[in-house]
Amino acid sequence: MEITYPFKTPPYRLMLEKPFQEATSSGHIPYFVLPKVFSHRLEKTLTAPDVETGTLTLYWRGFCQNALPNEDTQLRIIDWLGNTWNHCDLRFANTPYMSCKISGDWRDICKVHNLAEGTIIKFGVIEAFNNSTIYFKLSPYLGVRTTLYAPSTSTERKTFYQSQHYYML
Template identity: 50%
Template structure:
């Protein structure tokens, strides 16, 4: 007998077999998945998984296995601030695939949280990917656009970092790429994180403030950091991509004399801006 579809009367029961509940304790950086869920689906879970809420926000967390026990580890603690779970709460987990797990989040009192809403949705990816599971293609990584209509390069000064306000000349990038009115702007950094800012127009300049300072602190930007802005539409962009010109380490091999007519190698590390 071949069953082509699930009868509507038993669909809810089918979903229950893929659903479980996990306690969120704000004082702990990891959470243990229930044993029955781990028994049924642990074999399909790899090193990382994407938690996706009803507003399509995504949080990437790493998975650690210890015999028959499975834990959410790196990235799990982000739920505390992202959903306001200061005192703890409960996360309903619906297994969807080895890549994606759908979640619903409730506060300690049982009320469903107000999910952050943005366009595009927020993506909180892990900064580094280590191990086999990170390179086998199961988890989609954020890839920034490589082609832009307008770009701007800015060398940050102390005021840009400490005041929480970024001031740019209106002529050029701002005039061509951004809205010609005060409005909300989303900055998306090179790891896929989004930062909510407000655009304010002044005489011959435009000002960005809001989560700009938080982004600078999170990305350890310092005086002299070179930040690049880019947009993918000809004009009126409310999403601006941000990239930092990092140092690129280059290892140069030098040869020095060694006793008995042999040679030994030593290394000199040089740093260059990757523009």
């Protein structure tokens, strides 16, 4: 089935600084599976300050009030690939409105995933309240898995076949 690739401005690009979940050529490639059911969810369009300052600002009412601890603490953020950032600081601010600010490793998350103003991301938690672990992904995220196949017979020259599977998270 043919899928139209979504064009975004700026384009989304993912570059990991180190290999993620490497496998041997004869083994399968492990996948991280995001939880399927979340108690609370939030979709946020990133602003320039969210990305440039290294501090993510979220309104307190709604997601933060219902899902996160109501005190300054450390959060763990897990992305759609399974990468984990354990040093995300949750702080509260009252001006100009009640909000919570996530900093620390948030700056690194923005760099690794090349997040930019206008990028839409989704957050989710699996417990009803007082969560210190937050899952996130790009919205929507279109992925491509490319697999190369080669005949099992050994010759001087081999023909490789390529298949691509597209999926949306």
